[in-house]
Every structure is written in C-alpha cells, then in structure tokens.
Amino acid sequence: xxxxxxxxxxxxxxxxxxxxxxxxxxxxxxxxxxxxxxxxxxxxxxxxxxxxxxxxxxxxxxxxxxxxxxxxxxxxxxxxxxxxxxxxxxxxxxxxxxxxxxxxxxxxxxxxxxxxxxxxxxxxxxxxxxxxxxx
Amino acid sequence: xxxxxxxxxxxxxxxxxxxxxxxxxxxxxxxxxxxxxxxxxxxxxxxxxxxxxxxxxxxxxxxxxxxxxxxxxxxxxxxxxxxxxxxxxxxxxxxxxxxxxxxxxxxxxxxxxxxxxxxxxxxxxxxxxxxxxxxxxxxxxxxxxxxxxxxxxxxxxxxxxxxxxxxxxxxxxxxxxxxxxxxxxxxxxxxxxxxxxxxxxxxxxxxxxxxxxxxxxxxxxxxxxxxxxxxxxxxxxxxxxxxxxxxxxxxxxxxxxxxxxxxxxxxxxxxxxxxxxxxxxxxxxxxxxxxxx
Numbered sequence: 001x002x003x004x005x006x007x008x009x010x011x012x013x014x015x016x017x018x019x020x021x022x023x024x025x026x027x028x029x030x031x032x033x034x035x036x037x038x039x040x041x042x043x044x045x046x047x048x049x050x051x052x053x054x055x056x057x058x059x060x061x062x063x064x065x066x067x068x069x070x071x072x073x074x075x076x077x078x079x080x081x082x083x084x085x086x087x088x089x090x091x092x093x094x095x096x097x098x099x100x101x102x103x104x105x106x107x108x109x110x111x112x113x114x115x116x117x118x119x120x121x122x123x124x125x126x127x128x129x130x131x132x133x134x135x
Numbered sequence: 136x137x138x139x140x141x142x143x144x145x146x147x148x149x150x151x152x153x154x155x156x157x158x159x160x161x162x163x164x165x166x167x168x169x170x171x172x173x174x175x176x177x178x179x180x181x182x183x184x185x186x187x188x189x190x191x192x193x194x195x196x197x198x199x200x201x202x203x204x205x206x207x208x209x210x211x212x213x214x215x216x217x218x219x220x221x222x223x224x225x226x227x228x229x230x231x232x233x234x235x236x237x238x239x240x241x242x243x244x245x246x247x248x249x250x251x252x253x254x255x256x257x258x259x260x261x262x263x264x265x266x267x268x269x270x271x272x273x274x275x276x277x278x279x280x281x282x283x284x285x286x287x288x289x290x291x292x293x294x295x296x297x298x299x300x301x302x303x304x305x306x307x308x309x310x311x312x313x314x315x316x317x318x319x320x321x322x323x324x325x326x327x328x329x330x331x332x333x334x335x336x337x338x339x340x341x342x343x344x345x346x347x348x349x350x351x352x353x354x355x356x357x358x359x360x361x362x363x364x365x366x367x368x369x370x371x372x373x374x375x376x377x378x379x380x381x382x383x384x385x386x387x388x389x390x391x392x393x394x395x396x397x398x399x400x401x402x403x404x405x406x407x408x409x410x411x412x413x414x415x416x417x418x419x420x421x422x423x424x425x426x427x428x
Contacts, residue, residue, distance in 0.1 A: 008180045008366050009173065009282040025358070026350045039190065040349040041358045064362065065187060065355065069344050076183060078286060078365065107298045 001033050005075040012080045019050040020073055022066050037069040044121040058083040060125050086126040095119035139412055142405040153394035160387035166278040167380035174373040181366055194352050200360040202327050206302045212246040213301050214239055217308040217375040218258030227382035228257040230319040235307030238321035280372040289365040296325050308371045309378035317378040327364050
C-alpha cells in the first residue's frame with residue numbers, strides 16, 4: 001500500500017506502508033491493504049505509519065483531507081511535522097496563547113475552541129502522551 | 136588623444152555593466168526555475184482540491200458555506216498588494232501597483248474602511264511616498280514564500296473574516312499565465328466566489344469511485360472551503376514570485392542586449408577616432424619633416 005502526504009509546498013512523504021492510523025476529525029481511523037474508497041476530514045493529531053519492516057513512524061498533521069482509493073492513501077494537509085521536530089516549550093507556549101484568546105461571541109468561541117484543540121493535540125504529542133491539563 | 140581615451144573608458148564601464156546585468160539575468164533564470172517548480176507543485180495540489188469538491192458535488196452536496204456568501208455589510212475591506220523587494224525588473228512593480236491602487240480606489244468607494252497590507256520594499260516605499268497609509272508591511276517574502284508563513288497570515292485573515300471584523304479580502308498581484316504572459320490583476324479572495332465555477336469547469340475530473348465520506352460530506356465541505364482559500368492565497372504569492380523573476384529575466388536580458396549594442400558602436404567609434412588620430416600624427420610628422428627640408 002502506498003502512502004503519499006503533500007502540503008501545497010511539497011510532497012512530505014511518499015512511501016510503501018503496511019498500515020496507517022489517521023487522525024480524522026472525530027477520532028482515529030486505521031487503514032490497511034485493500035481498503036474501500038474513503039474521503040475523510042483530518043483533524044489535528046498523530047499520524048502513525050507502520051512501515052513494511054514493522055517499524056513505526058510518528059507524525060503530527062493538522063487539517064486537510066485523506067483520500068483512500070486503489071491501495072493509495074493520499075493525505076492533503078496544511079502542516080506535517082515529524083514528532084521529533086516539535087519543540088515542547090514552543091508548543092506549550094502556543095497552547096497557553098490559545099487559551100488566552102477572547103471568547104465573547106459565538107464566532108470567537110469557535111475560533112478559540114479550534115485553536116485550543118489543535119494546540120492540545122500538538123502538545124500531547126510533543127510530550128509523548130504526557131498528561132495535559134484540561135481547563 | 137583625449138577623445139579616443141574617453142571613448143575607451145566609456146566602453147570599459149559599459150562592459151562592466153554588461154557583466155552585472157548578465158549575471159543578474161542568470162540569477163533570475165535560476166530563481167525562476169525554482170519558483171516555477173513550487174508553483175507547479177501547488178497547482179497539482181489545487182487540482183486535487185477541486186476534484187475533491189466535485190466528488191462532494193457528486194454526492195449530492197451543494198456548496199454552501201459562510202465563506203462563499205457575499206456580505207451585505209460594507210464596513211471594512213483588506214487589500215493585499217504583492218510587490219517585489221528589489222527593482223531591476225522592468226515594469227513589474229509599477230504594473231502591480233497600478234492594478235492595486237485602482238482596486239484600492241474602488242474599495243474605498245464601497246467600504247467605509249480599507250486596510251492596506253503591502254508585501255515588498257518597492258511597493259512600500261512607493262505607497263508611503265504617495266501618502267497611502269499602510270497597516271502592515273511584509274518584506275520577508277522574496278523568491279521563496281513558504282507555506283508556513285503564508286498560512287499564518289491566511290488563518291488570521293480567516294478569523295477576522297469569520298468574526299465579521301472584515302467583510303472582504305482582495306489581493307493585487309501579478310498573475311502567472313504563461314512564460315510570456317503575466318497579468319497584473321486584483322482578485323477577491325473572500326468571499327470565495329470562484330470555487331463553484333472552478334468545479335463546473337472541471338466536470339471531467341470526477342474520479343468515478345463511490346467514496347465513503349467521513350465523518351460526513353457536510354463536515355468535509357466545512358473544511359474544504361477555508362482550505363481552498365488558504366491554497367489560493369498561497370498561490371498568489373507563488374505567482375507573484377514567478378512573475379517577478381520572469382520580469383527580472385526579461386529586463387536584464389534587454390539590458391544586456393543594449394549593452395552589447397552600445398559596446399559594438401562604441402568600439403567602431405573608438406577605432407575610427409584612434410585611426411584618425413594616427414593619421415593626424417603621421418601628417419604632422421610628414422609636414423614637420425618637409426618643413427625642415
């Protein structure tokens with residue numbers, strides 16, 4: 001099964017994989033060989049790739065779509081980082097900043113919730129499944 | 136003697152200028168190739184998004200989204216003008232600025248307030264000199280605007296649009312059509328009206344598979360629309376970078392050609408001057424010698 005991840009700028013990943021776990025908008029979604037055609041909305045979270053030699057790669061992806069068809073998983077995303085690229089202190093700062101956003105109208109509330117959720121997903125990954133406070 | 140030497144000096148200085156313009160042409164060519172590759176990559180990406188939207192349309196979903204609707208309120212608009220950081224690129228900057236200022240005037244008639252965002256030192260200094268108030272200045276986008284940087288700006292604009300702080304977002308830039316054609320244009324990015332027409336154009340591109348949509352077609356549409364805006368916004372930056380390099384390439388090629396021409400005419404004049412000088416000297420020697428006899 002082929003896995004391709006692209007941002008508008010470049011192709012981030014293009015390789016053979018055995019199994020993929022995608023962070024869909026409403027939960028994780030696993031895709032193996034010969035999956036039926038699916039288009040999914042990607043949330044913010046961890047992308048796990050099981051390569052052919054059984055090693056596992058961890059990535060952080062944010063927003064976008066995934067298309068599964070004919071044994072090709074193509075991921076269109078805004079941001080994709082390897083887990084090692086995430087800087088814990090920078091991410092924590094982002095999380096703190098997201099929490100101080102104003103929320104005094106429904107639209108602002110929505111923007112804030114999204115930003116906080118994104119930052120939280122990122123932080124959880126950066127700290128490798130460490131505890132994240134939920135206020 | 137004096138005249139020939141002056142001509143030679145001039146020729147030398149033009150030769151030096153030619154070296155500079157020639158080098159700049161080569162640099163611009165290299166940068167153009169790089170910018171072009173990025174632009175092509177973004178193009179294929181946009182096509183995928185469009186195909187996705189047409190797949191959604193096939194699933195019986197009408198493209199409806201707050202970002203697609205025209206707004207009645209006309210309070211604030213944002214206008215981006217994308218110019219270059221450096222000159223030496225022919226009419227590139229002035230063409231973009233002309234398109235930008237025309238759009239600015241239009242917007243000012245319609246909207247109560249227009250915020251001007253300018254990228255590129257050239258545009259900034261021109262607009263400042265002419266007394267336009269610039270709200271934000273970007274000078275970090277050279278030949279290689281990164282998606283990461285543009286994304287941050289796009290997200291901020293989207294948020295301001297969502298909260299009704301801004302009712303319209305326009306961009307004035309040089310649109311890349313072909314190698315020999317770049318058009319300075321002003322486009323409206325928000326509300327995003329062009330998406331539905333793009334889908335209509337790409338009817339044949341539907342992949343023919345029956346997709347399952349997760350979590351639901353509506354949810355995907357909700358994500359597609361802002362996504363399309365971000366990609367389109369990024370594309371304007373890429374187009375601007377490509378057009379700038381092309382303009383510079385052309386301008387520098389013309390300058391090099393002109394220098395070549397000047398060098399050849401100066402060489403001819405120099406040789407003539409030198410020859411007539413030698414003739415003069417010989418005549419002087421001969422007449423001096425004959426006077427002595």
